[in-house]
Amino acid sequence: MDREFVIGPHQVSFxxxxxxxxxxxxxxxxSGTNLQSENELSDIEVLKFIEEFRDIKLLNFCxxxxxxxxxxxxxxxxxxxxxxxxxxxxxxxxxxxLLTNDVADELxxxxxxxxxxxxxxxKPSSHxxxxxxxxxxxxxxxxxxxxxxxxxxxxxxFTPTSYNIEEIIGIRxxxxxxxxxxxxxxxxxxxxxGRATENVSKILPSQDQYRKLVKLIGDLNRExxxxxxxxxxxxxxxxRFTQQNFLTNNCTVRCNGEIIVxxxxxxxxxxxxxxxxxxxxxxxxxxxxxxxxxxxxSECLLCIEDMDLQNNKYLPDSFKNGDxxxxxxxxxxxxxxxxxxxxxxx
Numbered sequence: 001m002d003r004e005f006v007i008g009p010h011q012v013s014f015x016x017x018x019x020x021x022x023x024x025x026x027x028x029x030x031s032g033t034n035l036q037s038e039n040e041l042s043d044i045e046v047l048k049f050i051e052e053f054r055d056i057k058l059l060n061f062c063x064x065x066x067x068x069x070x071x072x073x074x075x076x077x078x079x080x081x082x083x084x085x086x087x088x089x090x091x092x093x094x095x096x097x098l099l100t101n102d103v104a105d106e107l108x109x110x111x112x113x114x115x116x117x118x119x120x121x122x123k124p125s126s127h128x129x130x131x132x133x134x135x136x137x138x139x140x141x142x143x144x145x146x147x148x149x150x151x152x153x154x155x156x157x158f159t160p161t162s163y164n165i166e167e168i169i170g171i172r173x174x175x176x177x178x179x180x181x182x183x184x185x186x187x188x189x190x191x192x193x194g195r196a197t198e199n200v201s202k203i204l205p206s207q208d209q210y211r212k213l214v215k216l217i218g219d220l221n222r223e224x225x226x227x228x229x230x231x232x233x234x235x236x237x238x239x240r241f242t243q244q245n246f247l248t249n250n251c252t253v254r255c256n257g258e259i260i261v262x263x264x265x266x267x268x269x270x271x272x273x274x275x276x277x278x279x280x281x282x283x284x285x286x287x288x289x290x291x292x293x294x295x296x297x298s299e300c301l302l303c304i305e306d307m308d309l310q311n312n313k314y315l316p317d318s319f320k321n322g323d324x325x326x327x328x329x330x331x332x333x334x335x336x337x338x339x340x341x342x343x344x345x346x
Contacts, residue, residue, distance in 0.1 A: 046074060
């Protein structure tokens with residue numbers, strides 16, 4: 001592929017906010033309590049960012065969080081613009097608590113065509129414990145009921161823990177009960193980052209539990225109910241992307257404007273308050289996966305246990321105390337990455 005003619009990514013994941021109405025035990029970015037949530041982009045700054053995709057024709061734009069619906073009105077404005085720009089798919093992830101019938105209609109009318117709800121057990125106690133709030137289960141179930149009657153693609157996200165891992169069967173059956181036979185049930189290992197590092201001893205499944213879960217997912221998928229259960233490995237793409245001449249196809253932007261290579265790597269390469277996304281793309285972000293520093297960082301995450309950066313035996317100490325900032329435009333990226341690479345153990 002001639003990189004000169006590629007003007008942007010196919011997909012964008014944007015944390016519209018890191019404020020949250022929950023304090024989930026497993027939250028990988030500590031939503032609601034992290035510093036980013038106190039310095040979010042203003043509505044004007046967000047809309048300016050969205051306008052950069054006028055000519056890129058995105059395949060997918062996902063509003064992530066935090067709890068996304070805390071900035072519902074801004075999301076509606078963004079969707080209007082993205083639809084005008086022929087973005088193919090508009091998605092949102094939410095815990096469902098704020099999703100009423102009217103809110104669902106507003107989102108769908110604005111162009112949202114995929115809504116993902118988190119459901120971490122078929123027992124109210126399981127979901128509420130992980131979400132750290134009594135009544136969170138009822139909010140999620142109510143949202144699923146509402147969406148089951150709408151013309152929208154519904155996704156369910158399930159986080160397996162040591163105490164809820166066998167409830168996946170009940171979740172699959174609940175989806176069938178509500179007529180979500182074409183929906184996707186997304187499952188991936190617990191990411192030991194953020195708030196999860198504080199609670200890992202209480203919620204992390206054993207290796208034996210994970211093995212049984214993967215086998216169970218295979219068995220359930222062979223039943224051909226129409227529901228696809230996807231088992232995702234958060235480490236897999238770090239291996240694949242760095243072992244080939246990979247052109248960046250997914251951009252992740254935090255609520256404070258920081259442009260990151262990947263949610264699992266402690267590296268920030270720009271900020272929308274300094275320069276436009278397009279300028280960062282042209283300055284090297286489109287080839288960031290081919291940089292030696294990103295490859296070195298990716299090699300340090302071989303399994304989900306390595307996502308706990310404080311206890312990662314492969315990472316230099318310089319990467320264990322928070323993100324490293326190297327601005328692709330304002331800093332000498334090549335010089336800085338060479339200095340940092342010296343700290344890595346072969």
